[in-house]
Amino acid sequence: MPPSLNELAARLRFCRHLVVLTGAGVSQESGIPTFRDALTGLWSQFEAERLATPAAFKADPALVWGWYEWRRAQVLACEPNAAHVAIAELVHRVPRLTLITQNVDGLHQRAGSPEVLELHGSLHRPCCHACRRPYALTGPPPLPDEGQRLPPPRCVHCGGRIRPGVVWFGETLPANILKQAEAAARDGDLFLSIGTSALVYPAAGLPWTAAEAGALVVQINPDTTPLDRLAAVNLQGTAAQILPELVTRAFLKTGESGRLP
Ligand code: OAD
Helix, strand or coil: CCHCCCHHHHHHHCCEEEEEECCCHHHHCCCCCCCCCCCCCCHHHHCCCHHHHHHHHCCCHHHHHHHHHHHHHHHHCCCCHHHHHHHHHHHEEEECEEEEEEECCCCHHHHHHCCEEEEEEECCCCCCCCCCEEEECCCCCCCCCCCCCCEEECCCCCCCCCCCCCCCCCCCCCHHHHHHHHHHHHCCCCEEECCEEECCCCCCHHHHHHHHHCEEEEEECCCHHHHHCCCCCCEEECHHHHHHHHHHHHHHHCCCCCCCC
């Protein structure tokens, strides 16, 4: 029988190394669209091949840069939600926490999470497509609309085009970040997969690595995913509903005995 929410809270309370993997679903309640929602998902409205590949950037740099600047503006207009805040709170509650995200929105950091392994990069760290040197963004983006072309700036060092600091389809993930994420997945005793469709590898492989190494894998998602058959516990609901409750039960609602109710 799968553990109840209270039993899970107890596992969280006494865990040694908590590993959290988040996807677009964790930011959904901040007003940021996910990728694969049938109606509102970014990849339901836009063609990923025209926007999120090196070939797309080569073919139409202004279309791609404009779209990512639109997304950056959208993200900066949103606030972290109760799920981001609950995850940030956990850093102070467990002996060790590794936070891994596929998100490029920076909301975990804005909620107070000090260290985040950003597997797919960040909208806030563009770099030169040619020499890879970082590019310092000046001020907020000019609020382009979703289809507006914006020519990307040029690199002051080599004159190359500045590109979004995200990982595109067909590109490899930052090796050192992936290595740290995989090491954490092998070492953790409790693995929370939150708000991800668990379809995009190598991120989607991390819970499998964790389970193989003996961790308890828990999923928080209102929908079904390929992870349903792996997770020891599937908490069906939204991240901002479930996570604060889990953290409260684990650390704040203890009786005088110090035991969970
Ligand atoms: P998806 O859009 O594929 O999946 C979002 C998941 O979040 C779905 O399983 C939803 O059911 C779930 N969800 C929706 N609302 C939720 C909520 N309020 N609370 C909890 N869960 C919720 O997004 P990702 O799995 O993050 O990569 O997508 C993975 C990668 O595919 C992205 O990082 C991006 C994309 O292409 C790149 O761009 C490289």
